[in-house]
Amino acid sequence: MLAVLDADAARLTAEGAALQRDATADLREERLALVARRSAALRAAEHRLCFGRVDGVDGASLHIGRTGLTDDDGEPLLVDWRADAARPFYAATPATPLGVRRRRHLTVDDRTVVAVSDEVLDGEPGPGDVVGDGPLLAATTAGRTGRMREVVATLQAEQDAIVRSAHRGVTVVEGGPGTGKTVVALHRAAYVLAMFDAARADGVLVLGPDPRFLDYISQVLPSLGENDVVLSTTTMLLADALGVTDPVRASDDLRRRLGDARVARKLERTVRAHQAPSGTLTVTIAGDRITLPAHEVAEARATAQATGLAHHPAREVFVELVTDALTDEVQDRARVFLARMDEDMEVLAGRFDVEKAVAADLARLGFAADEGGVAGHKAALAELDPQALRESLAGDPVVDAAVDALWPRLTVEDVVAEVLGRRRRRWTDAHLPLLDEAAALLDGPDGRTFGHVVVDEAQELTPMQWRAVLRRSPGRSMTIVGDLAQAGPATSATTWDEALGDVARRAEVHTLTVCYRTTAQVLAAAEPLLAGIAPHQPRSRAIRTGPAVRRVAGTDAVRQVVLEEVAAGGLVGVVAADDDVAALDEALAGTGADRVVPVSAVRGLEWDAVVVVDPDRIREAREGGERDLYVALTRPTSRLVLLTR
Numbered sequence: 155m156l157a158v159l160d161a162d163a164a165r166l167t168a169e170g171a172a173l174q175r176d177a178t179a180d181l182r183e184e185r186l187a188l189v190a191r192r193s194a195a196l197r198a199a200e201h202r203l204c205f206g207r208v209d210g211v212d213g214a215s216l217h218i219g220r221t222g223l224t225d226d227d228g229e230p231l232l233v234d235w236r237a238d239a240a241r242p243f244y245a246a247t248p249a250t251p252l253g254v255r256r257r258r259h260l261t262v263d264d265r266t267v268v269a270v271s272d273e274v275l276d277g278e279p280g281p282g283d284v285v286g287d288g289p290l291l292a293a294t295t296a297g298r299t300g301r302m303r304e305v306v307a308t309l310q311a312e313q314d315a316i317v318r319s320a321h322r323g324v325t326v327v328e329g330g331p332g333t334g335k336t337v338v339a340l341h342r343a344a345y346v347l348a349m350f351d352a353a354r355a356d357g358v359l360v361l362g363p364d365p366r367f368l369d370y371i372s373q374v375l376p377s378l379g380e381n382d383v384v385l386s387t388t389t390m391l392l393a394d395a396l397g398v399t400d401p402v403r404a405s406d407d408l409r410r411r412l413g414d415a416r417v418a419r420k421l422e423r424t425v426r427a428h429q430a431p432s433g434t435l436t437v438t439i440a441g442d443r444i445t446l447p448a449h450e451v452a453e454a455r456a457t458a459q460a461t462g463l464a465h466h467p468a469r470e471v472f473v474e475l476v477t478d479a480l481t482d483e484v485q486d487r488a489r490v491f492l493a494r495m496d497e498d499m500e501v502l503a504g505r506f507d508v509e510k511a512v513a514a515d516l517a518r519l520g521f522a523a524d525e526g527g528v529a530g531h532k533a534a535l536a537e538l539d540p541q542a543l544r545e546s547l548a549g550d551p552v553v554d555a556a557v558d559a560l561w562p563r564l565t566v567e568d569v570v571a572e573v574l575g576r577r578r579r580r581w582t583d584a585h586l587p588l589l590d591e592a593a594a595l596l597d598g599p600d601g602r603t604f605g606h607v608v609v610d611e612a613q614e615l616t617p618m619q620w621r622a623v624l625r626r627s628p629g630r631s632m633t634i635v636g637d638l639a640q641a642g643p644a645t646s647a648t649t650w651d652e653a654l655g656d657v658a659r660r661a662e663v664h665t666l667t668v669c670y671r672t673t674a675q676v677l678a679a680a681e682p683l684l685a686g687i688a689p690h691q692p693r694s695r696a697i698r699t700g701p702a703v704r705r706v707a708g709t710d711a712v713r714q715v716v717l718e719e720v721a722a723g724g725l726v727g728v729v730a731a732d733d734d735v736a737a738l739d740e741a742l743a744g745t746g747a748d749r750v751v752p753v754s755a756v757r758g759l760e761w762d763a764v765v766v767v768d769p770d771r772i773r774e775a776r777e778g779g780e781r782d783l784y785v786a787l788t789r790p791t792s793r794l795v796l797l798t799r
């Protein structure tokens with residue numbers, strides 16, 4: 155297999171070089187992208203290439219790995235984990251063996267097989283059995299490195315079903331801490347990239363709660379051979395789209411207030427209030443005052459608004475309609491004038507200088523007096539080209555100014571300032587969704603959209619942020635993972651219907667119930683908090699047990715406790731109330747602990763051992779503090795220390 159992989163890689167390198175040399179520009183770019191994608195997949199697959207094998211009851215075998223390989227005759231040597239043929243490796247259980255007699259896990263170190271573990275699928279299963287306990291236990295107990303790892307070799311049946319679901323709409327994955335929601339979200343991203351054309355064509359966006367979290371998950375997709383995924387936070391995404399640099403962090407209260415969906419309605423009302431609310435439109439063209447009556451203006455407004463376009467494109471429609479009406483009016487006047495001129499000529503012929511009288515009228519309409527006399531002007535008027543007239547009116551600054559008074563051009567900042575009742579010198583992260591909403595109302599949604607959007611820690615998004623995210627997912631192909639019991643103070647939704655509105659109605663919802671991160675002891679320690687936060691939420695079941703939770707009195711002992719935990723081994727995280735972080739950082743310098751993380755930024759992270767400093771203070775520090783504490787308590791893979799006052 156490795157020889158085939160090496161040969162494939164060498165062939166791709168040669169193909170890339172030939173393309174650079176010979177291909178036409180158009181062909182080159184497209185082919186090179188394909189070659190680069192396949193090369194990246196091979197490079198990522200090279201180490202630990204094959205991790206599994208299924209032996210069927212019919213005697214046939216399949217090897218499962220990070221990529222697909224075929225031999226010279228086109229026969230499959232290795233099946234890509236995403237392919238349908240690989241499904242039994244993940245989904246077969248003793249209850250539904252799917253034709254599998256034996257599942258084999260291979261542990262490979264670089265290019266060498268170092269261990270084999272078999273599972274024969276012929277015993278009687280217990281309810282909720284976890285498949286492949288040996289390799290899974292090894293993976294979940296392995297020391298943490300501070301970066302999440304891909305788990306393609308041990309993806310569990312309930313996770314795999316979500317990852318490879320054929321559903322192309324919105325998939326919601328909920329579950330308690332450590333049930334693998336992030337794992338599922340990232341493997342799903344890799345799956346849809348390979349299997350959904352729209353995702354490959356328009357790209358995949360993965361959103362996480364903060365930069366620390368993005369760093370934590372940053373290796374997973376590259377190690378699955380996917381380098382083209384945009385990884386961002388909602389704030390970074392919007393700041394980029396809006397050109398806002400370094401938005402200030404908003405207070406929880408501001409975030410809550412500005413995150414409310416009612417703000418969107420206010421923005422919409424504000425913009426609409428600038429769309430020719432009432433009144434007439436008067437312009438002076440060539441010295442002539444022309445007024446469009448209010449009902450004509452209202453008609454033009456209604457038609458422009460009925461297009462459903464954003465403010466500025468709809469303004470173009472309004473300008474067109476107004477210009478048409480003005481053109482009609484100028485033409486009507488010209489016609490009336492010509493008729494009158496004929497009458498004048500007949501009635502007054504011979505009595506006085508008709509030419510002179512008419513010339514005065516013509517001059518009022520903007521015709522120079524020396525262009526072929528009245529006959530010439532008459533001809534010019536009769537042939538007045540409506541299209542040319544319309545164009546000249548559309549480009550006329552006088553018309554533009556008159557339209558602007560009724561339907562002004564607006565800036566995003568104007569609109570947001572009007573809604574807030576004041577201008578700000580600097581924007582906070584909580585203002586970004588408002589600016590984005592205003593931009594969409596004024597000019598239509600941001601140009602960059604994605605074929606698939608993954609939202610992790612989705613409970614953290616405010617309704618206004620959701621609106622901004624949904625604008626980037628016009629096809630509504632999304633994977634949304636989160637746990638409402640872990641929600642920070644900015645959101646108050648208690649159901650996904652509430653959090654996602656209409657989108658939830660068409661969603662496929664999955665609930666994960668097996669906790670892969672932490673031990674039964676840690677889950678038990680967090681249970682009283684969960685009982686208060688979400689009494690009806692289905693409880694997760696830990697697959698491991700571990701040491702008892704340590705409770706140490708006296709926060710003065712923090713340095714000593716952390717030193718003990720570091721000595722006990724593994725990666726040690728310290729979590730504290732946001733305001734205590736700076737002092738603790740100083741106090742713990744040189745202890746070897748990973749870092750002190752403010753509780754507000756701890757969602758999604760994990761360590762082997764976690765020291766939670768002053769749980770009461772965390773609970774009291776801000777609204778929803780009990781949820782913060784619940785999140786903090788569920789971070790360790792093994793040891794939890796509660797350092798109380």
Ligand SMILES: Nc1ncnc2c1ncn2[C@@H]1O[C@H](COP(=O)(O)OP(=O)(O)OP(=O)(O)O)[C@@H](O)[C@H]1O
Pocket residue numbers: 290293294302303305308309310313329330331332333334335336337338637640670671757758759760788
């Ligand atoms: N199938 C699996 N095989 C090996 N490890 C797994 C598997 N599923 C989950 N894990 C591990 O369990 C831990 C928790 O997973 P993950 O972070 O995805 O959970 P989560 O539900 O997103 O948690 P939280 O709600 O706390 O953010 C991670 O270390 C992950 O690698």
